[in-house]
Amino acid sequence: MAAPQFAKTHEWIRLEADGLATVGISSYAVEALTDLVFMQLPKVGRQVKAGESIGEIESVKAVSDFYAPVSGEVVEVNASLPNQLETLGNDPYGNGWLVRIRPTSPAELDTLLDQAAYDSLIKSQPH
Amino acid sequence: MTELLVWLDEPAEGHANMAADEVLAGEAVRQNRPLVRFYRWSQMTVSLGAFQPIATAEAEPAIASLPLVRRPSGGGAIVHGSDLTYAVAVPRDHPWGDRPQVLYDAFHQSLVDVLGSRGIVARLHPGRGLQENDEGRLLCFDRRARGDLVVSGPSPDGHKLLGSAQRRLKAAVLQHGSLLLETPRGVGAAAAHAGLFELFPEARSWPEGAIVAAWLDRLTATTGVEPRIAGGPFAAAHADKIAAAAGRFEDAAWLRRR
Numbered sequence: 001m002a003a004p005q006f007a008k009t010h011e012w013i014r015l016e017a018d019g020l021a022t023v024g025i026s027s028y029a030v031e032a033l034t035d036l037v038f039m040q041l042p043k044v045g046r047q048v049k050a051g052e053s054i055g056e057i058e059s060v061k062a063v064s065d066f067y068a069p070v071s072g073e074v075v076e077v078n079a080s081l082p083n084q085l086e087t088l089g090n091d092p093y094g095n096g097w098l099v100r101i102r103p104t105s106p107a108e109l110d111t112l113l114d115q116a117a118y119d120s121l122i123k124s125q126p127h
Numbered sequence: 128m129t130e131l132l133v134w135l136d137e138p139a140e141g142h143a144n145m146a147a148d149e150v151l152a153g154e155a156v157r158q159n160r161p162l163v164r165f166y167r168w169s170q171m172t173v174s175l176g177a178f179q180p181i182a183t184a185e186a187e188p189a190i191a192s193l194p195l196v197r198r199p200s201g202g203g204a205i206v207h208g209s210d211l212t213y214a215v216a217v218p219r220d221h222p223w224g225d226r227p228q229v230l231y232d233a234f235h236q237s238l239v240d241v242l243g244s245r246g247i248v249a250r251l252h253p254g255r256g257l258q259e260n261d262e263g264r265l266l267c268f269d270r271r272a273r274g275d276l277v278v279s280g281p282s283p284d285g286h287k288l289l290g291s292a293q294r295r296l297k298a299a300v301l302q303h304g305s306l307l308l309e310t311p312r313g314v315g316a317a318a319a320h321a322g323l324f325e326l327f328p329e330a331r332s333w334p335e336g337a338i339v340a341a342w343l344d345r346l347t348a349t350t351g352v353e354p355r356i357a358g359g360p361f362a363a364a365h366a367d368k369i370a371a372a373a374g375r376f377e378d379a380a381w382l383r384r385r
Binding site for chain 1: 201225296297
């Protein structure tokens with residue numbers, strides 16, 4: 001399994017053997033939101049551009065957008081996730097995945113952060 | 128020291144206030160500094176949280192006569208018109224833009240301090256947690272989240288006077304807050320929460336501007352921001368952008384998105 005890469009907006013993405021990219025939200029972002037209560041996922045078939053908002057997630061007092069790390073077509077969404085939001089916190093890099101995208105510009109993956117760079121980004125966040 | 132640009136705006140309708148706040152978020156990014164608007168509402172209006180089901184609001188007889196608008200921020204429904212609303216917009220890379228609780232606590236604790244200096248004991252609620260099903264309660268002032276400003280009341284949860292909620296965008300955080308000054312008029316008992324002036328009659332004599340000034344002074348003392356009152360209303364300075372943004376908040380598709 002390929003190692004995940006990260007967007008500065010805290011989404012992770014992993015290129016799978018079938019050429020699809022699985023997208024989720026980093027454990028750091030999930031922890032920061034706390035007490036998740038609602039999620040809206042994009043529709044399957046939607047064409048998205050890198051950096052475009054593709055869904056929203058609400059915690060007790062905040063609504064956050066999440067963004068497509070790469071351009072492409074949304075080919076699958078984790079439809080059970082909105083009814084099992086605790087999965088995001090328990091398994092953010094596994095069963096807590098959000099969408100699968102068929103990338104149209106795989107080179108966009110090269111612009112994302114690896115684990116070490118993302119860890120550095122988190123450490124530099126103001127507290 | 129970070130400058131906090133402050134507007135004390137005239138009352139406006141719901142869609143105009145929401146549009147102005149959306150523009151405020153964009154301006155915070157463009158100017159790379161926090162901005163805040165304090166304002167009132169020109170008519171009694173219920174604002175819904177970003178994902179609250181509209182059917183729940185329409186089924187509540189206590190607010191049946193009031194117009195509805197949907198906020199971009201989360202949280203519960205608020206009856207506006209007898210409250211003082213603020214919207215603060217912060218670039219995501221500002222210290223206030225990191226974890227949600229940081230910005231809540233900055234504004235709420237500073238008002239706790241202001242009230243305390245005037246003899247009113249307030250505190251930040253520790254939060255009831257999801258098991259209390261607060262999300263099932265329509266109205267913000269019936270909910271208790273961590274950091275809500277409460278004063279002593281008939282229940283251990285206290286009486287809530289200030290609640291806030293956020294929209295966390297790619298480059299900015301927009302936080303809405305509502306300080307309940309008086310009991311809303313024209314609503315049923317279920318929405319008729321007592322405000323600061325009913326609970327503490329001495330507060331009625333405080334000029335509104337003095338409350339805001341003391342609040343900003345305390346923010347300076349606790350967070351180091353340097354407030355500066357802007358010249359002229361925010362709405363006038365950004366009329367074109369606000370007019371362009373207002374359409375979305377008037378659109379039934381936005382109001383009825385859930």
